[in-house]
Amino acid sequence: MHKILSNKLTIFLLVFPGLLLFIFALFVPIFLSVYYGMTDYSGMGKLNFIGFDNFINIFTNDPVFWHSVRNALLLGIGFVVIQHPLCIVFAILLDRIGNKIEKVYRTVFFIPCVISTVVTTKMWVNILDPNVGMLNKVLDAVGLGFLKQEWLGNPKTALLSVLFICIWQGFGWGMLIYYSGLKGISEELYEAAKIDGATSMQVYSRITLPLLKPVIRINVTLAMIAALKQMETVYLATNGGPGDATQFLANYLYIRAFSRFEYGYANAISVIFVIICLLATIISNKLLASDKEGY
Amino acid sequence: MRYGKEGKNRVKINEAKVSTSNKIIIAFLTVFAFSSLFPLIWLLDFSLVKAGDLFASNILIWPDPPLWSNYATAWVDGKIPQFLFNSVFVTSLTIVITIFVSITMGYAFTRMRWKLSKFCLTLILLGMMIPIHATLLPNFIVFNKLGLINSYLGLLIPYIAFGMPVGTFIMTGFLESIPVALEESAVIDGCGVFRIIFSIILPLLKPAMVTVAVMTFLSTWNEFIMAVTFLNDDKLRTLPFAVMNFAGQYSSNYSVQFAVMMITAIPSVIVYIFLNEQITKGVTMGAVKG
Numbered sequence: 195m196h197k198i199l200s201n202k203l204t205i206f207l208l209v210f211p212g213l214l215l216f217i218f219a220l221f222v223p224i225f226l227s228v229y230y231g232m233t234d235y236s237g238m239g240k241l242n243f244i245g246f247d248n249f250i251n252i253f254t255n256d257p258v259f260w261h262s263v264r265n266a267l268l269l270g271i272g273f274v275v276i277q278h279p280l281c282i283v284f285a286i287l288l289d290r291i292g293n294k295i296e297k298v299y300r301t302v303f304f305i306p307c308v309i310s311t312v313v314t315t316k317m318w319v320n321i322l323d324p325n326v327g328m329l330n331k332v333l334d335a336v337g338l339g340f341l342k343q344e345w346l347g348n349p350k351t352a353l354l355s356v357l358f359i360c361i362w363q364g365f366g367w368g369m370l371i372y373y374s375g376l377k378g379i380s381e382e383l384y385e386a387a388k389i390d391g392a393t394s395m396q397v398y399s400r401i402t403l404p405l406l407k408p409v410i411r412i413n414v415t416l417a418m419i420a421a422l423k424q425m426e427t428v429y430l431a432t433n434g435g436p437g438d439a440t441q442f443l444a445n446y447l448y449i450r451a452f453s454r455f456e457y458g459y460a461n462a463i464s465v466i467f468v469i470i471c472l473l474a475t476i477i478s479n480k481l482l483a484s485d486k487e488g489y
Numbered sequence: 490m491r492y493g494k495e496g497k498n499r500v501k502i503n504e505a506k507v508s509t510s511n512k513i514i515i516a517f518l519t520v521f522a523f524s525s526l527f528p529l530i531w532l533l534d535f536s537l538v539k540a541g542d543l544f545a546s547n548i549l550i551w552p553d554p555p556l557w558s559n560y561a562t563a564w565v566d567g568k569i570p571q572f573l574f575n576s577v578f579v580t581s582l583t584i585v586i587t588i589f590v591s592i593t594m595g596y597a598f599t600r601m602r603w604k605l606s607k608f609c610l611t612l613i614l615l616g617m618m619i620p621i622h623a624t625l626l627p628n629f630i631v632f633n634k635l636g637l638i639n640s641y642l643g644l645l646i647p648y649i650a651f652g653m654p655v656g657t658f659i660m661t662g663f664l665e666s667i668p669v670a671l672e673e674s675a676v677i678d679g680c681g682v683f684r685i686i687f688s689i690i691l692p693l694l695k696p697a698m699v700t701v702a703v704m705t706f707l708s709t710w711n712e713f714i715m716a717v718t719f720l721n722d723d724k725l726r727t728l729p730f731a732v733m734n735f736a737g738q739y740s741s742n743y744s745v746q747f748a749v750m751m752i753t754a755i756p757s758v759i760v761y762i763f764l765n766e767q768i769t770k771g772v773t774m775g776a777v778k779g
Contacts, residue, residue, distance in 0.1 A: 200602040204682045208597040212590035212653055213609060219650035220616050223627035230627065284521070287514050295515060301765055302522045306529070308761040308768070309754040310711035312729035316736060316750060317532050326543045326743060328531050335548060365525065367772065374773040423620045426714055444622035451626050452718075461626055468623045475618045 224468060231462035236455045248462035259463065262441045263470075269357055269442075270421035274414055277361045277368055282410075285372035286402065300373065304366035311363065315430040318359045322346050346432050349439040356440045360427055364420065368413055375409030376402070415478035422471055443467045529754075536560070536747035543743045556744065563748035566739070567731045568723065576728040576756075579644050580709045586645070587652035587705050588698050594653070595660030596686055600672070610661070616654035621647070625718050632719055643719040644727075648712065652705045659704075659774055663697035664690070696767075703764050704771040710757055728753050 198204070231248055235241035252259050284303065288296055306314060321328045322345035330342045345355045379402065387397050425444035428434060434441040434449060447467060451460035535543050536559055537552035563569065597603075598610045628647060629638070637643035672685050680688075713729040720726050723734070735749045761768055 198676055198682060199600060201682070202603075205597055205601050205603050208593040208601065208682075209609060212594045212657075213613075215590070215646060216613060216616060216650050216653055219628065219647045220619055220624060221612075223624040223631065224619070226627035226631065227623065230630075284518070287518060291511055291514055291518075297765075299518050299522060300769070301762065302526065304768075305526065305758060305761070308707055308711075308757045309529075310713065310729045310732075310757065312711075312713050312732045313750045313754045316732055316746075317528055320743070320747075321528055321531065328528070328548060331546055331548050334546065362525070362528075370769060370772050374769065419618075423622065425622050429714065444620065448622070448625065457626065457630075464623045464626055468619060471620050471623075472618055 224465075227461045227464045227468070229461075230458050231465045233458040235458040235461075237451065237457040241458065244458075248459050249466070251459070252462055252466060258438045258441055258446060259443075261438055262443045262446045265353065265440065265442055266422050266424065268353070269360055269424055270418045272357045272361055273364065273368075273417035273421055277365055278372075278410070278413065278417065281365060281368035281413075282372050282403075282406070285369050285376055286398065288369075288373055289376040300370070303369055306363055307366040311426040312430060314363055315359060315427050318355075318362075319346065319431055322355055347436060349436050352432055352436060352439050356428055356431055359431060360421075360424060363427065364417070368417065371413050371416075372406065372409060375406050378409075379405050411478075411481065415475070415481075418478065419471065419474055422467075422474060443470075532747050533751060536744055536751050538744060540742045540744045559744045559748040560752065562745045563735070563752055566745070567735045567749045567752075569728075569731055569749070569752055571724065572726060572728045572731045575641075575725055576710060579641060579648070579727060580706060582641075582645055583648040583652060583709045584702050584705045586649050587656050588701050590649065590653055591656030591660045591701055592686065592691070592694060592698075594657045595664050596682075596690065598657070598661050599664040600669070601682075610657075613654050613657050616651070617658070621651055621715065625715065629718055638719055639722045639725060641725060644716060644725075647715055647719075648709050652701075652708065655704055656701045659697055659701050659771075660694065662774070663694060667693055699764070699767050700771045700774065703760070703767045706760060707757065707768070710760075728756075 230241075232243060232245055233241040234244050234248075288299055288303075291299070320326065324330060324342070324344040324347070327345075329345065333339055333341050343351050345351050383401055383405075384397060387401055392400070423444060424442045425448070428440055428442045428445045429448070432440045434445050438446075443463065444467065447460045447463040450456045450463065531549065534549050534552065537555040537557070538550050539556065542550050594613065598606055624647065632638050632643050637646070667690070671689055675685050675689055711729065712727075716727050716730060717733075723730075726734075731749050732746075732753055735746050739745055
């Protein structure tokens, strides 16, 4: 047994193809990014090695970069403060109904999450359109016509609109994760609390929420990372505009590389972007681990 | 999954216990579900009426009769068959290869004994944290040099590479729960590792394979930013592109545009409705690891 399981050739055949592909498509690019990030490459022609100039510029002299970071944080806060409380409430409600209806609604709420972002984003672009969009028509119909806007074209409302689209699209994911977290809480606890005369409010605040805490942490982590990685919706809805009002990191580096032909600079942003994502994950994993010890 | 069983128990208790408050909850959920899906209803509605109807002040219009011809136009002028074929081709290859690679790797990580096992597993799982967007720029240059731009391989390679971490994670978890006894007796009977994987492990891994397949399907089928970056030939482009293309070409023909969007959305919704349980499982398993 032992001999067969430590056969070098077998191990090589099992691991090598996948590992090679993985390193080629994921790790090599990151190292290349570090390299290109230290050059003034435009995407074609000659390139000069300029050391850490790009990185220094990003940190000291690039308001759009910081604006993108700020927008990611705002989106993260939007997820945590608006989306997640809703997710938890609806997960609890769903969990309480039982039978077939529970399943039907669980399915319905998740539908936006399985549809391509291209479709949902373009749909919202049309809904928010000042000429044909549904939103302005609805506002007219309920007598709030004075609120009518060019939602994605006005710098004041564009960011809010983009955040709203992201929150709408991600609602189902968040809810589904809370929902399965709730399924992990033993029914006996609820029964015992009922017998002790707890009101349903007490049950939720003393039993459900505390026991859901690990799931909340995971979900909040996922939301923050999703906010950092946001690109598709912004790319399709506003491409960061008007101005750079709705700029996000991934979209920003894409624009710098492919529209402004500052490939080297864009790669430097890309490197910082990876580091931010890794740091966010590591920090939140640390928080998660300390949470486990607490129990 | 553990919660599956407990869920069933709870259903019974609930049915007996609450019913009037249930009705209120259901009514509330219905209102919320309706308003959160209303944009999609709006999209469907206006894909079935005349293009100009969207300029009227109505919020919805009863399609009388529904103009299915919009879908026919979308299908033909939107080059849907071409895009659909590419999507099906790229997605199915990605799924098959991702599953295959995840199983062989998962097996090596859980059963085989080698020094770098832990290290390699960590490396692969690290892939879950790397944003695809950070690989776009360097991969564009590399793929360009290797002639992979504008080829199916240019999509397949990154799709598989990004599907692998989650796939391997799910397979490793599942393999750990399978007792080794079966394999031990197979070894005594003179089976090699590959025979073991294909004749003993594969049938047992079916549920995990379905989960990985479904997760890979959703991410690949809907992926779009790499497709934009690595392809610029309509012959190779995937379905999300139909929407982009059409929005440019027929910018004022909203009905047909909306029909293209519906056609793009429908396959994943159908897959979701059929494989609902597996997707739910996949989402929560993926989340536990983060």
